[in-house]
Amino acid sequence: MSEATTPEIVLSLEIDDPVLADRLAVLLGNVTGLRLAVPGEQAAATIIARDPRGMPDDIALTQRELDVLALMAEGASNKMIARRLGISVHTVKFHVGSLLDKLDATGRTDAVAHAARRGVIEL
Amino acid sequence: MSEATTPEIVLSLEIDDPVLADRLAVLLGNVTGLRLAVPGEQAAATIIARDPRGMPDDIALTQRELDVLALMAEGASNKMIARRLGISVHTVKFHVGSLLDKLDATGRTDAVAHAARRGVIEL
DNA sequence: TACGGGACTGCCCACCCGGGCAGTTTCGCA
DNA sequence: TGCGAAACTGCCCGGGTGGGCAGTCCCGTA
Numbered sequence: 001m002s003e004a005t006t007p008e009i010v011l012s013l014e015i016d017d018p019v020l021a022d023r024l025a026v027l028l029g030n031v032t033g034l035r036l037a038v039p040g041e042q043a044a045a046t047i048i049a050r051d052p053r054g055m056p057d058d059i060a061l062t063q064r065e066l067d068v069l070a071l072m073a074e075g076a077s078n079k080m081i082a083r084r085l086g087i088s089v090h091t092v093k094f095h096v097g098s099l100l101d102k103l104d105a106t107g108r109t110d111a112v113a114h115a116a117r118r119g120v121i122e123l
Numbered sequence: 124m125s126e127a128t129t130p131e132i133v134l135s136l137e138i139d140d141p142v143l144a145d146r147l148a149v150l151l152g153n154v155t156g157l158r159l160a161v162p163g164e165q166a167a168a169t170i171i172a173r174d175p176r177g178m179p180d181d182i183a184l185t186q187r188e189l190d191v192l193a194l195m196a197e198g199a200s201n202k203m204i205a206r207r208l209g210i211s212v213h214t215v216k217f218h219v220g221s222l223l224d225k226l227d228a229t230g231r232t233d234a235v236a237h238a239a240r241r242g243v244i245e246l
Numbered sequence: 247t248a249c250g251g252g253a254c255t256g257c258c259c260a261c262c263c264g265g266g267c268a269g270t271t272t273c274g275c276a
Numbered sequence: 277t278g279c280g281a282a283a284c285t286g287c288c289c290g291g292g293t294g295g296g297c298a299g300t301c302c303c304g305t306a
Contacts, residue, residue: 011170079291093293230264
């Protein structure tokens, strides 16, 4: 290592579509200053392209349900959510029930995880 | 647009480190077949590099805590976790308590959200 | 006008969760 | 050899959670 210049940038790939992954690997392999990570290597950045066909059905949640869901993701209890939204605890439970139903979740933790997975909310 | 050949691959950048972002933008800008997305454009893939300085202290979780955390993220109840790990419910609660403590969470839902945010687990 | 869906509220109940207290064993390290 | 950390278990309890049943408003649509 003679140069004290900028080292190579190591990139890792997380791409569902094998065709796209291959094209990108070829293109990026010819760029000086870049390098693809070997398996297990720590990368400076990751190129991500998740297959959108995995979750085509963006679940139809009402605005109120989204409000409740967002607060659930913050770890808020039903009581806290009720206070923040200015509604009763019973109504919160009503919305939570709908969310568990629509998200096919077993509990509020599962609901938040499912929602995050399919991009309904951002953690 | 004369060619019917493979279209350009559009990449978007989500990079916290402005230096790294700039270097990547320059490098990728010179690659034929690639193009960086204009703001708001739908990209085929995203290059992500989250600033590790935001979470330098990779929280020291024990293996057992990671086991419990993973099952929590699946929406499993304490009873379910106990069954799966072959330990008592009381022990599960013990580990959950440690997790809430270490992750500075108010409850299991919050713990899973925090852990996902800082990359301790993958949803 | 009648109907349905969304939002909201109440009461009741079984169960779960979080936390405190107290104790055991095992393992590695000083 | 002693000491701490990790893992494990027990009991108790207050409050939270999920779900069922029932009912009221409002609004858009048939």
